[in-house]
Amino acid sequence: MExxxxxxxxxxxxxxxxxSSISLRLVRSKWTHDYDPTIEDSYSVTRxxxxxxxxxxLTDTAGQEEYRGLWSAANTRDADAFLLVYDxxxxxxxxxxxxxxxxxxMESEERSPAKPPQIxxxxxxxxxxxxxxxVASAEGLNWARDHGCGFMExxxxxxxxxxxxxxxxxxxxVAARRGQAAPPTRQANVPTSGLQNYPTTIEDxxxxxxxxxxxxxxxxxxxxxxxxxxx
Numbered sequence: 234m235e236x237x238x239x240x241x242x243x244x245x246x247x248x249x250x251x252x253s254s255i256s257l258r259l260v261r262s263k264w265t266h267d268y269d270p271t272i273e274d275s276y277s278v279t280r281x282x283x284x285x286x287x288x289x290x291l292t293d294t295a296g297q298e299e300y301r302g303l304w305s306a307a308n309t310r311d312a313d314a315f316l317l318v319y320d321x322x323x324x325x326x327x328x329x330x331x332x333x334x335x336x337x338x339m340e341s342e343e344r345s346p347a348k349p350p351q352i353x354x355x356x357x358x359x360x361x362x363x364x365x366x367x368v369a370s371a372e373g374l375n376w377a378r379d380h381g382c383g384f385m386e387x388x389x390x391x392x393x394x395x396x397x398x399x400x401x402x403x404x405x406x407v408a409a410r411r412g413q414a415a416p417p418t419r420q421a422n423v424p425t426s427g428l429q430n431y432p433t434t435i436e437d438x439x440x441x442x443x444x445x446x447x448x449x450x451x452x453x454x455x456x457x458x459x460x461x462x463x464x
Contacts, residue, residue, distance in 0.1 A: 240406050241290045241311060242399070245337075246318035247329035251358040254389035255318060256293045259399055264390050280396075282403050289399065309340035313406045314352035316398070317382065319373065321357045322365040327376060330355070334380050349409040353382040354402050361388040 244252045253274065257263050260276045274293040279286060292312070309315075315337055319326040334353070341351055355377040357368060370386060377384035383401055387394040 237410070238286060239288045239290065240313045240403055241292070242314045242316055242402060243292045243294060243309065243312040244316045244318060245294045245333045247320070247323070247326040250318045250320040250323070250326050251389050252316075252318045253293050255316070255356065255358060255387065255395060255398075256291050258389045258392060258395045259289075260291070262392075264392075280399070280403070282400050287403050289403070309337055310344050312351060313349075313409075314354065314402045316354050316356055316402065318356045318358050319368065320359050321368045321373070321386065322359055322362050324367040327357075327368050327373065330376065330380075349406075349412070352402060352405045352409055353380065354398065354405070355380075355382045355384045356394075356398055357384070357386040359388060359390070360386045360393060361391045 244256055246252055254264060256274070256276055260278045276291040276293065278289050278291070280289060281287075315333075317330050317333055319330055337351070337353065344351070355373065357370070357373040373386070374384050376382075383405060385394050385398045385401065387398055389395065
Protein backbone atom coordinates (compact mmCIF):
# COMPACT_ATOMS: atom_id res chain seq x y z
CA MET A 234 0.00 0.00 0.00
CA GLU A 235 1.44 3.35 -1.02
CA UNK A 236 1.63 5.76 1.88
CA UNK A 237 0.58 8.67 -0.30
CA UNK A 238 -2.74 6.95 -0.99
CA UNK A 239 -3.34 5.95 2.63
CA UNK A 240 -5.44 8.45 4.56
CA UNK A 241 -6.06 8.15 8.31
CA UNK A 242 -9.28 9.77 9.53
CA UNK A 243 -10.23 10.07 13.20
CA UNK A 244 -13.98 10.36 13.84
CA UNK A 245 -14.82 12.20 17.05
CA UNK A 246 -17.70 13.90 18.82
CA UNK A 247 -20.11 13.48 21.72
CA UNK A 248 -21.73 10.13 22.50
CA UNK A 249 -24.87 9.27 20.56
CA UNK A 250 -24.22 11.60 17.63
CA UNK A 251 -23.92 8.77 15.12
CA UNK A 252 -20.15 8.49 14.68
CA SER A 253 -20.26 4.70 14.44
CA SER A 254 -23.31 4.82 12.18
CA ILE A 255 -21.50 7.14 9.77
CA SER A 256 -18.42 4.93 9.78
CA LEU A 257 -20.42 1.74 9.21
CA ARG A 258 -22.44 3.37 6.45
CA LEU A 259 -19.24 4.13 4.58
CA VAL A 260 -17.51 0.82 5.26
CA ARG A 261 -20.40 -1.65 5.09
CA SER A 262 -23.26 0.35 3.56
CA LYS A 263 -25.09 -0.59 6.74
CA TRP A 264 -27.09 1.49 9.20
CA THR A 265 -27.41 0.45 12.81
CA HIS A 266 -29.88 2.12 15.17
CA ASP A 267 -28.83 0.21 18.29
CA TYR A 268 -26.76 2.55 20.44
CA ASP A 269 -23.75 0.84 21.98
CA PRO A 270 -21.17 3.27 23.41
CA THR A 271 -17.91 2.93 21.52
CA ILE A 272 -14.55 2.97 23.28
CA GLU A 273 -12.60 2.73 20.04
CA ASP A 274 -13.05 0.87 16.76
CA SER A 275 -11.02 0.87 13.57
CA TYR A 276 -12.19 0.31 10.02
CA SER A 277 -10.52 0.20 6.63
CA VAL A 278 -12.18 0.87 3.29
CA THR A 279 -11.04 1.56 -0.25
CA ARG A 280 -12.54 4.26 -2.43
CA UNK A 281 -11.73 5.46 -5.94
CA UNK A 282 -12.07 9.24 -5.91
CA UNK A 283 -11.53 11.23 -9.09
CA UNK A 284 -9.92 8.19 -10.67
CA UNK A 285 -7.41 7.55 -7.86
CA UNK A 286 -7.60 4.64 -5.40
CA UNK A 287 -7.34 5.66 -1.74
CA UNK A 288 -7.14 3.42 1.30
CA UNK A 289 -9.04 5.03 4.17
CA UNK A 290 -8.29 4.03 7.75
CA LEU A 291 -11.05 5.22 10.11
CA THR A 292 -10.69 5.40 13.88
CA ASP A 293 -14.07 5.69 15.61
CA THR A 294 -13.33 7.19 19.02
CA ALA A 295 -15.10 7.33 22.37
CA GLY A 296 -17.61 10.12 22.82
CA GLN A 297 -18.82 9.56 26.37
CA GLU A 298 -17.11 11.75 28.92
CA GLU A 299 -16.05 8.76 31.05
CA TYR A 300 -14.14 7.28 28.08
CA ARG A 301 -12.51 10.41 26.72
CA GLY A 302 -9.38 9.87 28.80
CA LEU A 303 -8.72 6.74 26.75
CA TRP A 304 -7.92 8.82 23.70
CA SER A 305 -4.39 8.03 22.57
CA ALA A 306 -2.00 10.58 21.15
CA ALA A 307 -1.88 8.47 17.99
CA ASN A 308 -5.53 9.34 17.34
CA THR A 309 -4.56 12.96 16.89
CA ARG A 310 -0.91 13.19 15.91
CA ASP A 311 -1.02 10.43 13.30
CA ALA A 312 -4.33 11.42 11.74
CA ASP A 313 -4.46 13.11 8.35
CA ALA A 314 -7.96 14.38 9.02
CA PHE A 315 -10.65 14.64 11.68
CA LEU A 316 -14.39 14.28 11.23
CA LEU A 317 -16.11 16.08 14.11
CA VAL A 318 -19.70 14.88 14.40
CA TYR A 319 -22.62 16.51 16.18
CA ASP A 320 -26.33 15.70 16.29
CA UNK A 321 -28.59 18.40 14.83
CA UNK A 322 -31.25 17.47 17.43
CA UNK A 323 -28.86 18.16 20.34
CA UNK A 324 -27.36 21.60 20.81
CA UNK A 325 -25.17 20.22 23.59
CA UNK A 326 -23.46 17.95 21.06
CA UNK A 327 -22.38 21.00 19.05
CA UNK A 328 -21.03 22.65 22.21
CA UNK A 329 -19.13 19.42 22.94
CA UNK A 330 -17.13 19.87 19.73
CA UNK A 331 -15.20 22.64 21.50
CA UNK A 332 -13.65 19.99 23.76
CA UNK A 333 -12.62 17.76 20.87
CA UNK A 334 -11.32 20.67 18.82
CA UNK A 335 -9.20 21.86 21.76
CA UNK A 336 -7.81 18.35 22.16
CA UNK A 337 -6.96 18.17 18.47
CA UNK A 338 -5.25 21.56 18.54
CA MET A 339 -3.30 20.72 21.68
CA GLU A 340 -2.04 17.36 20.43
CA SER A 341 -1.31 18.66 16.93
CA GLU A 342 1.28 21.00 18.42
CA GLU A 343 3.40 17.89 18.98
CA ARG A 344 3.05 16.84 15.34
CA SER A 345 6.16 17.03 13.20
CA PRO A 346 6.30 20.34 11.29
CA ALA A 347 7.51 18.35 8.28
CA LYS A 348 4.06 16.80 7.95
CA PRO A 349 1.25 18.59 6.07
CA PRO A 350 -1.46 20.35 8.11
CA GLN A 351 -4.29 18.18 9.35
CA ILE A 352 -7.77 18.60 7.89
CA UNK A 353 -10.84 19.17 10.06
CA UNK A 354 -14.37 18.57 8.81
CA UNK A 355 -17.68 18.91 10.66
CA UNK A 356 -20.73 16.71 10.05
CA UNK A 357 -24.12 17.76 11.40
CA UNK A 358 -25.70 14.31 11.53
CA UNK A 359 -29.32 13.07 11.70
CA UNK A 360 -30.90 15.44 9.18
CA UNK A 361 -33.59 12.76 8.82
CA UNK A 362 -34.80 14.06 12.21
CA UNK A 363 -35.13 17.65 10.99
CA UNK A 364 -38.48 18.01 12.78
CA UNK A 365 -36.55 17.78 16.08
CA UNK A 366 -33.75 20.09 15.00
CA UNK A 367 -32.07 22.18 17.71
CA VAL A 368 -29.05 23.33 15.70
CA ALA A 369 -29.74 25.47 12.65
CA SER A 370 -27.67 24.75 9.55
CA ALA A 371 -26.22 28.25 9.71
CA GLU A 372 -25.10 27.76 13.32
CA GLY A 373 -23.27 24.55 12.47
CA LEU A 374 -21.71 26.15 9.40
CA ASN A 375 -20.56 29.17 11.40
CA TRP A 376 -18.97 26.93 14.05
CA ALA A 377 -17.11 25.08 11.33
CA ARG A 378 -15.90 28.28 9.69
CA ASP A 379 -14.79 29.75 13.02
CA HIS A 380 -12.68 26.66 13.70
CA GLY A 381 -11.22 26.24 10.22
CA CYS A 382 -13.32 23.21 9.29
CA GLY A 383 -15.24 22.07 6.26
CA PHE A 384 -18.94 21.41 6.82
CA MET A 385 -21.70 19.07 5.68
CA GLU A 386 -25.03 17.92 7.08
CA UNK A 387 -25.55 14.17 6.92
CA UNK A 388 -27.88 11.30 7.66
CA UNK A 389 -26.35 7.90 8.30
CA UNK A 390 -29.84 6.42 8.38
CA UNK A 391 -30.84 7.71 4.93
CA UNK A 392 -27.32 7.63 3.44
CA UNK A 393 -27.33 11.39 2.87
CA UNK A 394 -23.95 13.00 2.14
CA UNK A 395 -21.90 10.15 3.64
CA UNK A 396 -19.88 9.38 0.51
CA UNK A 397 -19.67 13.09 -0.32
CA UNK A 398 -18.31 13.98 3.10
CA UNK A 399 -15.46 11.50 2.95
CA UNK A 400 -14.71 12.39 -0.66
CA UNK A 401 -14.34 16.03 0.35
CA UNK A 402 -12.07 15.05 3.23
CA UNK A 403 -9.86 13.02 0.89
CA UNK A 404 -9.62 15.89 -1.60
CA UNK A 405 -8.64 18.30 1.17
CA UNK A 406 -6.00 15.93 2.51
CA VAL A 407 -4.55 15.54 -0.99
CA ALA A 408 -4.54 19.31 -1.44
CA ALA A 409 -2.81 19.79 1.93
CA ARG A 410 -0.13 17.29 0.95
CA ARG A 411 0.44 19.27 -2.21
CA GLY A 412 0.64 22.51 -0.28
CA GLN A 413 -2.63 23.85 -1.68
CA ALA A 414 -5.22 25.79 0.29
CA ALA A 415 -8.67 24.25 0.68
CA PRO A 416 -11.45 25.96 -1.29
CA PRO A 417 -13.96 28.05 0.68
CA THR A 418 -17.05 26.46 2.18
CA ARG A 419 -20.31 27.87 0.85
CA GLN A 420 -23.90 27.32 1.82
CA ALA A 421 -25.87 25.45 -0.83
CA ASN A 422 -29.64 25.43 -1.14
CA VAL A 423 -30.71 22.19 -2.75
CA PRO A 424 -34.20 22.25 -4.28
CA THR A 425 -35.69 18.78 -4.59
CA SER A 426 -38.69 17.12 -6.11
CA GLY A 427 -40.12 14.30 -4.04
CA LEU A 428 -37.24 14.49 -1.57
CA GLN A 429 -36.92 16.19 1.78
CA ASN A 430 -34.88 19.39 1.43
CA TYR A 431 -31.68 18.49 3.24
CA PRO A 432 -29.40 21.51 3.67
CA THR A 433 -25.80 20.91 2.75
CA THR A 434 -22.64 22.68 1.73
CA ILE A 435 -20.37 22.15 -1.20
CA GLU A 436 -16.84 23.34 -1.89
CA ASP A 437 -15.69 24.95 -5.13
CA UNK A 438 -14.17 22.46 -7.59
CA UNK A 439 -14.68 19.54 -5.20
CA UNK A 440 -17.56 17.80 -6.94
CA UNK A 441 -16.23 14.68 -8.63
CA UNK A 442 -16.74 10.97 -8.96
CA UNK A 443 -16.60 8.45 -6.14
CA UNK A 444 -16.59 4.69 -6.58
CA UNK A 445 -15.79 1.63 -4.52
CA UNK A 446 -12.83 -0.71 -4.95
CA UNK A 447 -14.62 -2.56 -7.77
CA UNK A 448 -15.17 0.60 -9.76
CA UNK A 449 -18.89 0.80 -8.99
CA UNK A 450 -19.99 4.40 -8.68
CA UNK A 451 -21.33 5.22 -5.23
CA UNK A 452 -24.64 7.03 -5.24
CA UNK A 453 -24.85 9.91 -2.83
CA UNK A 454 -27.35 12.65 -2.23
CA UNK A 455 -26.33 14.83 -5.18
CA UNK A 456 -26.81 11.94 -7.62
CA UNK A 457 -30.49 11.79 -6.60
CA UNK A 458 -31.16 15.41 -7.51
CA UNK A 459 -32.28 16.84 -10.81
CA UNK A 460 -30.92 20.29 -10.02
CA UNK A 461 -28.79 22.04 -7.49
CA UNK A 462 -28.51 25.77 -6.82
CA UNK A 463 -25.42 26.98 -4.98
CA UNK A 464 -25.73 30.25 -3.08
